[in-house]
Amino acid sequence: MLATRFFKQGSDFLGVKYPILCGAMTWVSEPTLVSAVSNAGGFGVLAGGNTPVDILEKQIQQTRTLTSKNFAVNLVTVAPNYRPQIEMLKRTPLPYVVFAGGLPKQDEIKAMKDQGAKVLCFAPTLGFAERLVKWGADALVIEGREAGGHVGPVSTIVLVQQILFNMPNVPVFVAGGLAT
Numbered sequence: 001m002l003a004t005r006f007f008k009q010g011s012d013f014l015g016v017k018y019p020i021l022c023g024a025m026t027w028v029s030e031p032t033l034v035s036a037v038s039n040a041g042g043f044g045v046l047a048g049g050n051t052p053v054d055i056l057e058k059q060i061q062q063t064r065t066l067t068s069k070n071f072a073v074n075l076v077t078v079a080p081n082y083r084p085q086i087e088m089l090k091r092t093p094l095p096y097v098v099f100a101g102g103l104p105k106q107d108e109i110k111a112m113k114d115q116g117a118k119v120l121c122f123a124p125t126l127g128f129a130e131r132l133v134k135w136g137a138d139a140l141v142i143e144g145r146e147a148g149g150h151v152g153p154v155s156t157i158v159l160v161q162q163i164l165f166n167m168p169n170v171p172v173f174v175a176g177g178l179a180t
Contacts, residue, residue, distance in 0.1 A: 006164075006172075013118070013139055013171040014096070015070045017041030021141070021173055024048070024074030024098065031059050035066030044071040045098055050079040053088045060092055072096035072120070077104050090115055098141070103128060106135040113138075120173070125154060126162040139171040147176020 010019025022029055022037040026049040034044030046063055048056055056073070063071055073094055075085055078101045086108060089097065093115035099108070100122045109119050113136055121137040123129035129140050142163050144156030154162070156176060164172050 009171050010173060014043045016043045019043070019171075019173070021045055021175070023175065024100065026050075029074075031062040031066055034063050034071050035069075038067045038069035038071045043096075044069075046071060046073045048073050048075045048079070048081075048085050050076070050081050051085075053081060053084045056081075056085060057088050057092055060094065070095060072098050074098040074100055075104075076101035077108075078102045086111060089117075093117060096120065098122075099137075100141070103132065109136045123159075123163060125159075126166060129163045129167055133167065133170055137170070139173065140167060141173045141175055143175040 007019055011017065018041045020042040022034060022042060022044045024045040024047040026047045029045060029047040031046070034046045037044040044063070046059055051059070060073060073089070075082055075097060077099060090111065094117055097112045097117045098120045104121060112119050118138040119136065120139045120141055121132040123132055123140045123142055132140065140163065142156070142159040144154060144159050146155060156174065156178065160174055164174070
């Protein structure tokens, strides 16, 4: 079954039971929530946003004390503290880094990979998805315009059809704008 294959690919990539990412919500996705999601078998993502570097570093350490499971930090490429956060992650590496809010530069992806991180990038279109993978992204997150946060110009359902089935060599996570 196709869904089972996609879930296994996501679980294996993240090293979790459930390939469900906790959204990196500013002021909400802090160490307590992130560790709870990771401890429950999902994948917690700490919101970097425009958090001052010293506070983000403390939040990473606090999250590490609350869980031994995998989690990531989300870096927002348009935030004023973005570059200092990258420098901090060179000193305090994590196994996963998520780039959102715009496209990271190729050397920024490489810098995180050089620290041993697996890199996830938000891809607003198929063309950007292909470029990000070429630059070294290990996985993609697609989020349509109907989602909250930093989103692209295309709806989620269109992105799923454009990207999910055209990027077979990397895990693709679908976010935002989904409901029953």
